[in-house]
Amino acid sequence: xxxxxxxxxxxLKLAYRQGMDSVMVVMFFVIAVVLxxxxxxxxxxxxxxxxxxxxxxxxxxxxxxxxxxxxDADYEDGSLEILILQPITLEIAVAAKVTxxxxxxxxxxxxxxxxxxxxxxxxxxxxxxxxSALALGTPSLSLxxxxxxxxxxxxxxxxxxxxxxxxxxxxxxxxxxxxxVDAGLGGxxxxxxxxxxxxxxxxxxxxxxxxxxxxxxxxxxx
Amino acid sequence: xxxxxxxxxxxxRLADVIQPWAAGMTFLFxxxxxxxxxxxxxxxxxxxxxxxxxxxxxxxxWMALFxxxxxxxxxxxxxxWKHPLADLAAxxxxxxxxxxxxxxxxxxxxxxxxxxxxxxxxxxxxxxxLILFFLYLGxxxxxxxxxxxxxGFKASAILALVGFVNVxxxxxxxxxxxxxxxxxxxxxxxxxxxxASMLTPLILMALAFKAYYLWVLLIRMRxxxxxxxxxxxxxxxxxxxxxxxKVAAGKVG
Numbered sequence: 275x276x277x278x279x280x281x282x283x284x285x286l287k288l289a290y291r292q293g294m295d296s297v298m299v300v301m302f303f304v305i306a307v308v309l310x311x312x313x314x315x316x317x318x319x320x321x322x323x324x325x326x327x328x329x330x331x332x333x334x335x336x337x338x339x340x341x342x343x344x345x346d347a348d349y350e351d352g353s354l355e356i357l358i359l360q361p362i363t364l365e366i367a368v369a370a371k372v373t374x375x376x377x378x379x380x381x382x383x384x385x386x387x388x389x390x391x392x393x394x395x396x397x398x399x400x401x402x403x404x405x406s407a408l409a410l411g412t413p414s415l416s417l418x419x420x421x422x423x424x425x426x427x428x429x430x431x432x433x434x435x436x437x438x439x440x441x442x443x444x445x446x447x448x449x450x451x452x453x454x455v456d457a458g459l460g461g462x463x464x465x466x467x468x469x470x471x472x473x474x475x476x477x478x479x480x481x482x483x484x485x486x487x488x489x490x491x492x493x494x495x496x
Numbered sequence: 497x498x499x500x501x502x503x504x505x506x507x508x509r510l511a512d513v514i515q516p517w518a519a520g521m522t523f524l525f526x527x528x529x530x531x532x533x534x535x536x537x538x539x540x541x542x543x544x545x546x547x548x549x550x551x552x553x554x555x556x557x558w559m560a561l562f563x564x565x566x567x568x569x570x571x572x573x574x575x576x577w578k579h580p581l582a583d584l585a586a587x588x589x590x591x592x593x594x595x596x597x598x599x600x601x602x603x604x605x606x607x608x609x610x611x612x613x614x615x616x617x618x619x620x621x622x623x624x625x626l627i628l629f630f631l632y633l634g635x636x637x638x639x640x641x642x643x644x645x646x647x648g649f650k651a652s653a654i655l656a657l658v659g660f661v662n663v664x665x666x667x668x669x670x671x672x673x674x675x676x677x678x679x680x681x682x683x684x685x686x687x688x689x690x691x692a693s694m695l696t697p698l699i700l701m702a703l704a705f706k707a708y709y710l711w712v713l714l715i716r717m718r719x720x721x722x723x724x725x726x727x728x729x730x731x732x733x734x735x736x737x738x739x740x741x742k743v744a745a746g747k748v749g
Contacts, residue, residue: 421658425651429641438637439655442630445623485658492650 277362278370285374295340296378300386303336307390318395325394326404326455332390333383333408334444337415340379341440342433344371344423345490355494364487372420372483380412396459403458403468410471411451417475417482418443424489447474502580504721511714518711525704532697540694547694549607554682555702557600559709560628561663563593567635568660571653581717583649584724586656587639588716592709594632601625612676620669621677624662631659645727 289296310328314320348354357367387408388401396404422440426432454467500506533551540547567589574582604622605615616622635652642648670679682688688695 421654425638425655426641428644428647429638429651430643431641435637435641438630439634442627442634443658445627485654489651489654492647492654 277360278366281357281367281370282374285371286377289374289378295343296382299336299340299379300382302339303332303383303386304390306332306335308393310394322395322397325391325396326400326459327452328394329387329390329396329404330408330411330448330451330455333387333412334415334441334448336383337379337412338419338437338440338444340375341416341419341423342426342436344375344420345427346423346432349427349493354490358491358494364490365483368420368424368483368487368490372416372486375420376413376416380408380416383412384408399461400455400459403464404455406468407451407454407471410468410475411447414447414471414475414478415444417478418447420486421482421489424486424493427490427493447471450474499577499579504581504724507581508718508721511718515711515714518707518714521707522704522711525700525707529697529700529704532700537693537697543611546607546610549603550694551697551701553600553603553607554698555705556596556603557625558702559705560593560597560600560625561666562706563589563596563709564628564632564656564660564663567593568656568663571656574649575653575657583653584717584720585713586653587649588713588720590632590636590639592712592716594629594636596705596709597625597629597632601629617676619675619677620673621666621675624666624669628659628662628666631656631662635659 307328310324311321314324345354348357358364360367384405387404391401391404419436419440422436422443425439426436429435450467450470454464454471457464457467529551533548537548539545567586570582570586570589573579574586601622604625608617609615635656638655639648639652642651669675670677681690682695682698690698
């Protein structure tokens with residue numbers, strides 16, 4: 275547990291001192307969402323109809339953009355090899371790094387989402403559902419993304435490749451996230467969608483650190 | 497037993513025996529299957545002649561799932577037992593499976609236009625098969641993304657195993673969700689809900705696709721083995737040339 279906290283605080287400190295990275299993710303998120311009123315026209319009811327989907331897709335892409343650096347910096351400067359040599363479970367280390375990734379990208383996205391929802395004219399009853407869906411969904415995105423980030427270490431054109439690997443696996447989160455907000459807006463019960471998101475989070479939490487740890491071992495062996 | 501065929505030479509010898517049979521079976525089943533499918537089976541009372549698309553569409557969709565399952569099994573074998581041919585089998589299966597998936601999607605779309613009145617709907621079955629196609633593409637991209645072939649094999653094997661989650665979702669999507677795509681009518685409890693005159697060409701075409709897969713798989717695996725041999729030869733040549741240069745420069749010996 276103490277090793278978890280050590281790695282987590284190290285990554286948070288690094289993210290804080292490098293500064294701009296998580297700010298840029300949020301800026302990308304905002305700009306990507308703001309493009310839609312120009313693309314589909316500024317009619318309030320059309321924007322309200324697509325708001326949930328636009329916010330979710332933009333959050334997906336924003337969270338993916340920052341994934342490439344999740345293990346890459348440590349892989350290049352060799353600290354990943356030192357991490358593997360430590361007498362701690364690599365899965366715990368991965369979980370700590372993923373937590374740091376979520377705190378520096380997922381959490382800012384959740385904070386920025388209500389402002390964007392107002393810009394897109396999302397009705398007031400959708401806000402609470404949107405926030406809780408994002409809170410349950412974005413950790414899954416970070417966890418699934420960690421697999422892709424570990425797999426592309428040392429690859430050519432890793433960033434483009436990462437999107438090809440990770441986006442198909444993101445689709446379930448997107449489906450349940452958007453349908454929860456849509457159900458909330460239509461006055462239907464949205465609990466089952468949130469429960470499905472929670473289930474996805476538990477499943478990814480159980481499986482993804484394990485898979486990405488084995489991918490990391492493969493990356494360092496060769 | 498599993499390592500008995502790890503020797504590429506022994507594998508190639510076995511492939512030499514199987515390959516002509518697989519090719520013969522492919523032609524035999526395709527000819528009979530197409531004859532039964534196009535001429536000797538009745539048109540559907542509701543769908544008319546378009547029902548004959550089924551004889552391509554359904555076997556292709558089965559093969560899309562079968563190839564992914566085979567690929568995931570080969571990847572698991574490669575990761576767990578480090579079987580050298582399993583990597584090659586997985587790598588050789590991926591493009592074949594991707595082609596079957598694309599074929600299923602395209603024929604489904606052509607069938608959907610007259611029957612459902614639309615080329616494409618975002619229902620669970622169609623969407624999950626589309627994701628399967630992307631998983632195949634991602635596997636192939638990752639496999640070729642590294643300068644070190646071994647690293648590509650291992651990384652993409654992990655991806656293939658993760659993506660296997662999608663296969664049961666595709667199979668049961670028509671039962672779990674209320675979809676426009678019809679539920680299973682051949683492989684279901686209580687026997688097939690399809691008349692023998694249509695089941696015969698369907699089974700024949702499924703066998704033809706399977707034999708075709710085996711045939712092409714053997715050809716592709718042989719190609720991969722030869723490519724590996726060529727690579728090893730080139731490496732040796734480079735090493736020898738390097739050695740000769742050093743000797744000429746008087747640095748060695």
